[in-house]
Amino acid sequence: MLPPPAAEEPMSTFAQVLARHYAEAPDRPAIHLQPAKGDDLTLTYSDLLRGAAGFAELLNRRGIGQGDVVVMILQHGEPLVYAFWGAILHGAVPAILPPLTEKLLPERYRRDLAALIQVTRPRAIVTYPEFACEVELAMRAAAVVAVPVAIAVDAVAPAAPDFAALGGLRREASDIVLLQHSSGSTGLQKGVALSHRAVLNQLNAYAPAIGLNESDVIVSWLPLYHDMGLIASFVLPVLRRVPLVLMSPFDWVRAPVRLMQAITKYRGTLTWLPNFAYNFCATRIRQRDLDGTDLSSLRAVINCSEPVYHSSHLAFLQKFAPYGLSPHALATCYAMAENTFAVAQSAIGEPIARNEGGGIGNAGQVSSGRPLPNVRIRVLSEDRRDLPDGAIGEIALHSDCMLSEYYHRPDATEQAFFDGFYLTGDLGYVLRGEVYVTGRKKDLIIVGGKNVYPQDLEQLASEVHGVHAGRVAAFGVFNEDAGTEDVVIVAEAESDDPAERERIAEAVRQHVTRNSDVAVRRVVMVGPRWLIKTSSGKVARSANKARYLAEIIGQQTA
Amino acid sequence: MSDDIKTTLSTYITTRILKQPGRVLKPDEKLISSGLIDSFHVVDLGLFVEDQFGVRLDDSELTAETFDTLDQLAALIDSRRQ
Numbered sequence: 001m002l003p004p005p006a007a008e009e010p011m012s013t014f015a016q017v018l019a020r021h022y023a024e025a026p027d028r029p030a031i032h033l034q035p036a037k038g039d040d041l042t043l044t045y046s047d048l049l050r051g052a053a054g055f056a057e058l059l060n061r062r063g064i065g066q067g068d069v070v071v072m073i074l075q076h077g078e079p080l081v082y083a084f085w086g087a088i089l090h091g092a093v094p095a096i097l098p099p100l101t102e103k104l105l106p107e108r109y110r111r112d113l114a115a116l117i118q119v120t121r122p123r124a125i126v127t128y129p130e131f132a133c134e135v136e137l138a139m140r141a142a143a144v145v146a147v148p149v150a151i152a153v154d155a156v157a158p159a160a161p162d163f164a165a166l167g168g169l170r171r172e173a174s175d176i177v178l179l180q181h182s183s184g185s186t187g188l189q190k191g192v193a194l195s196h197r198a199v200l201n202q203l204n205a206y207a208p209a210i211g212l213n214e215s216d217v218i219v220s221w222l223p224l225y226h227d228m229g230l231i232a233s234f235v236l237p238v239l240r241r242v243p244l245v246l247m248s249p250f251d252w253v254r255a256p257v258r259l260m261q262a263i264t265k266y267r268g269t270l271t272w273l274p275n276f277a278y279n280f281c282a283t284r285i286r287q288r289d290l291d292g293t294d295l296s297s298l299r300a301v302i303n304c305s306e307p308v309y310h311s312s313h314l315a316f317l318q319k320f321a322p323y324g325l326s327p328h329a330l331a332t333c334y335a336m337a338e339n340t341f342a343v344a345q346s347a348i349g350e351p352i353a354r355n356e357g358g359g360i361g362n363a364g365q366v367s368s369g370r371p372l373p374n375v376r377i378r379v380l381s382e383d384r385r386d387l388p389d390g391a392i393g394e395i396a397l398h399s400d401c402m403l404s405e406y407y408h409r410p411d412a413t414e415q416a417f418f419d420g421f422y423l424t425g426d427l428g429y430v431l432r433g434e435v436y437v438t439g440r441k442k443d444l445i446i447v448g449g450k451n452v453y454p455q456d457l458e459q460l461a462s463e464v465h466g467v468h469a470g471r472v473a474a475f476g477v478f479n480e481d482a483g484t485e486d487v488v489i490v491a492e493a494e495s496d497d498p499a500e501r502e503r504i505a506e507a508v509r510q511h512v513t514r515n516s517d518v519a520v521r522r523v524v525m526v527g528p529r530w531l532i533k534t535s536s537g538k539v540a541r542s543a544n545k546a547r548y549l550a551e552i553i554g555q556q557t558a
Numbered sequence: 559m560s561d562d563i564k565t566t567l568s569t570y571i572t573t574r575i576l577k578q579p580g581r582v583l584k585p586d587e588k589l590i591s592s593g594l595i596d597s598f599h600v601v602d603l604g605l606f607v608e609d610q611f612g613v614r615l616d617d618s619e620l621t622a623e624t625f626d627t628l629d630q631l632a633a634l635i636d637s638r639r640q
Contacts, residue, residue: 482598513594
């Protein structure tokens, strides 16, 4: 049985919920971890909380207090699972960050981490022994008075949790329970701080919206430094006693069929995917690898975190319907870390609404669902007046699961709210109660579910020798085959020699990729004064994107 | 033989993945660990290699350790075809 709703017996903090699972369902599987190689590892609630208690004990020994932020730089696996839930049991505040990837320069990673340490001021950073020296370099580079403790985990001895002694049970509902950082160097410095109450309110509203029940099994390859991975596919199942099958994003991207194999093996019922993953699975999985696949157990495949495209759903359905995927399993969700996770959700098992046209909004567009019952949505004009149904404006929201603040960033927190409503920065409209998201107020590229700030890329491109500094435009161009945006950089070259331009383009690609972890699809070198500037002298991204499409792409296809 | 393989691979990578047909890839140039080819396109490259050369690759081989340069790739393909 699932825990009864909050009204019957209030469960106001994470540790209370965990203590109850430990007492009532110690032998129930909590997480099936799928490593890159070898057998799956099933953790029961007893295993999970004993591992977590061992880690909580380690934090205690290292002098970490309740409310202290503990940063985790770990891949999917036992150490990350125990570290996260161990920090919760201890009453510390976990913040999971992306690990260093092979394409990112270590120096850049260190600089970003140092910047994060300066703002967030964590008390500890948990990582692997082999990565600890990288972390220590970043800690030294950060100008902070209290240098955090580097904790290198490989094996932590499990311990029986003594809930009476654990700091987690002394936390209040209004205390911060975790931080979520969005990606991008600008985003790293804004940690979304969520309270126990906010997260539990989100789960109480979201679980019924997706009909979550005791026979569900959630399957995920999503990273845990992103709200869709952390909340929908980690915190929700563990706190709601729904088994979770968890694999690493690095393993999934090399072999997307692993998702289908995991669903088949565990009779998975729910999975969340960014839009590009529908295309990726539809085109990169070989038919021969699908022998024996059975997706008939899936109640919902929920498209979230990128603009949703009907064509991506059709491609996915065409590929997997022969393996039992029901067309009614396709669903959509609109979510953001600042609202813990979901803002709106389409009805599970029913066709997703689409804009039928008739002059309002974009005909054919796919709805992101209806607002959750605890969320109020307004659509605001430029001068912040409420707009009627069907009119496009900035989406603002109010709920009982919003962020407490951007951690240690009162300036950013204040700017993010208007009249008690969180300003999402997303543009969209509401039609017949359905939320449609059309774009971003500010330029933002969303590629593969990851938010990319064009100004970061433009800055990097400007650093390359031969590029006219400041005369660079970065933008996203939707790629229908990939189901996501391609990153394009147009830069003015100081040379008009074609071979030299080719060399500069290559240098831009390398420099940007290695310093941003963003794969650049295309670098185009143009002559002086090609780029359009605004009256205030800034490079106008949308105007330059239009010019790129008309003149450079148009010429190629003509 | 191996040179043909490298030319075919190089053409595919520069035209289809990098979209820079004028780009010349050196046989020992790092492709994955340098960030030139991102993880999504590594899968494309793997599928292309299987289709083009009639060899089977294991998912675990799609990494920088086995797959990072044209030299490495061509050697891997050659060894599979024997």
